Amino acid sequence: MLASRLPGLLALALAAPLLVSCQPAGGVVGAVATGHFSAQHKLPVLILSWCGDAGPQQIDLIGGAADRHLVATRAFDGHRLEVDLSAPGEDWRITDDEGRQVFRLGPESAEEEYLVGVGSRAADPGRDTEHDLGTVVFTTGALATDEGVYSRAEGSREGEYVPVEEFPPEC
Numbered sequence: 001m002l003a004s005r006l007p008g009l010l011a012l013a014l015a016a017p018l019l020v021s022c023q024p025a026g027g028v029v030g031a032v033a034t035g036h037f038s039a040q041h042k043l044p045v046l047i048l049s050w051c052g053d054a055g056p057q058q059i060d061l062i063g064g065a066a067d068r069h070l071v072a073t074r075a076f077d078g079h080r081l082e083v084d085l086s087a088p089g090e091d092w093r094i095t096d097d098e099g100r101q102v103f104r105l106g107p108e109s110a111e112e113e114y115l116v117g118v119g120s121r122a123a124d125p126g127r128d129t130e131h132d133l134g135t136v137v138f139t140t141g142a143l144a145t146d147e148g149v150y151s152r153a154e155g156s157r158e159g160e161y162v163p164v165e166e167f168p169p170e171c
Contacts, residue, residue, distance in 0.1 A: 026051055028168045029118050029134035030149035032082075033161060039144040040110035043085035046118075047149055049168035050079055050133050054120035058129040059092070061085065061105065063114035068102060069095045069129075071122050080168070085116075099125025110141035115154055 027050030033039065048056050055077075059070040070083070070092040085105055088094065094102040107114070116138075117131030135154040142159065143150055149167040152159030 027118070027133035028151065029116060029136040030151045030162075030167050031116070031136050031138045031143060032164070033143040033146050033148055033150045035145065035147035037144050040140040041107070043105055043107055043114075043140065044138070044143050044150075046083045046085060046116060046136070047164075047167060048081045048083065048118055048133065050120070052120075054133075055079075056081065056118050056120065056133055058119045058122045059083065059085075060117045060119070060128045060131070061114060062117065062128070064108040064112050067097050067128070068105060069123075069126065071095065095125055097126045107140045110144070111139055113137060113139050117154070 027048065029049075030047045031044040032047065033044070043061070046059070050056065055072075055075060057072045061068040061070070070085075070088055071094075073091055073093055076091075083092070088105075094105065096102050114137070115135060117128065117135045118133040119129030120132050121129055123129040131154075136150070137152045137154055137156070138150055138159070146161045148161035148163050150159050150161055151167075
């Protein structure tokens with residue numbers, strides 16, 4: 001009985017790594033903190049790192065008077081990417097909650113708390129995506145107080161700074 005199932009079990013065991021590698025496996029998001037007072041007047045550079053094959057397709061900036069959505073205009077190679085939220089470039093299309101294009105991003109104040117969520121799939125125009133690649137919560141004021149990469153997950157009370165060369169952690 002076991003002998004008749006052995007080829008099927010063997011095939012499943014050999015295929016399992018292939019099946020797992022095709023699924024998004026999460027990631028981590030950090031905001032670069034410069035420790036300079038000017039950091040409180042602009043949105044930070046994000047460092048995105050993902051462990052699966054699916055890279056970032058949408059970044060949601062939630063906070064302030066209006067949410068913004070950065071939708072990728074191309075696929076990204078590798079497993080690490082830096083995105084300047086103040087000037088994301090032509091790799092990203094910025095939209096508001098109605099799906100209309102936005103041309104400028106900036107913080108409302110140094111104390112305004114922002115949640116950035118990154119997803120491997122783009123949502124309908126003006127909608128948040130599933131944040132399967134990670135989140136970071138920050139104020140631009142906090143990014144002006146220390147140097148390194150700031151990470152604070154959604155729901156966490158405390159953030160932490162790590163040196164840029166130590167970010168991201170291993171998958």
